[in-house]
Amino acid sequence: MHPCECFLYSSRLAAGTQEVCKIGGISTVPVGRVETGVLKPGVVVTFAPVNVTIEVKSAEMHHEALPGDNVGFVVKNVSVKDVHHGNVAVTVIILNHPGQISAGYALVLDCHTAHVACKVAELKEKIDPRSGKKLEDGPKFLKSADAAIIDMVPGKPMCVESFSDSPLLGRFAVCDMRQTVAVGVIKAVNKKAAGAGKVTSSAQKTQKAK
Numbered sequence: 001m002h003p004c005e006c007f008l009y010s011s012r013l014a015a016g017t018q019e020v021c022k023i024g025g026i027s028t029v030p031v032g033r034v035e036t037g038v039l040k041p042g043v044v045v046t047f048a049p050v051n052v053t054i055e056v057k058s059a060e061m062h063h064e065a066l067p068g069d070n071v072g073f074v075v076k077n078v079s080v081k082d083v084h085h086g087n088v089a090v091t092v093i094i095l096n097h098p099g100q101i102s103a104g105y106a107l108v109l110d111c112h113t114a115h116v117a118c119k120v121a122e123l124k125e126k127i128d129p130r131s132g133k134k135l136e137d138g139p140k141f142l143k144s145a146d147a148a149i150i151d152m153v154p155g156k157p158m159c160v161e162s163f164s165d166s167p168l169l170g171r172f173a174v175c176d177m178r179q180t181v182a183v184g185v186i187k188a189v190n191k192k193a194a195g196a197g198k199v200t201s202s203a204q205k206t207q208k209a210k
Contacts, residue, residue, distance in 0.1 A: 016113040040064035092184035100141040
């Protein structure tokens with residue numbers, strides 16, 4: 001069993017994968033929660049951000065899984081190593097931090113099933129936490145009860161969207177010192193090209209048949 005930080009996509013399906021199991025005689029079984037759409041045998045989906053496209057062979061305990069269902073689903077011709085657990089502009093509210101947060105500060109971002117180390121690249125502006133009105137350009141630091149728009153850089157690729165495009169992928173919490181110190185929403189994402197990626201043979205056959 002392996003921890004997982006991937007997100008599963010098709011045109012209408014989104015599901016966060018939490019762990020991946022390797023079961024002898026069955027193949028690879030990712031486990032996660034369906035957020036939108038329907039997960040069922042025969043659909044072709046892509047794991048992000050690793051960019052691996054596969055065909056779902058079966059959905060364990062379900063003929064099809066609907067939003068809110070926790071489900072394991074069988075995929076073939078893909079290793080557990082292939083499915084594992086850009087700058088991001090965010091609006092953040094500091095809840096409880098004993099010190100100050102400034103550019104260069106390292107933190108951990110929790111967004112859907114992802115748990116990724118990030119660094120604060122720039123404090124763009126301090127805002128009123130109630131009205132959202134700009135109070136100050138380029139603040140030097142933030143402290144508890146402050147709200148701001150900041151740029152963050154993840155330490156590795158992660159799957160996120162702006163809150164306006166996808167509330168599920170656009171909310172986050174910031175962890176430090178083993179506690180939640182801030183919460184916020186993603187305003188914009190500076191995306192990098194994903195490249196060709198990997199497509200399994202069964203996914204290719206299913207795509208050609210459609």
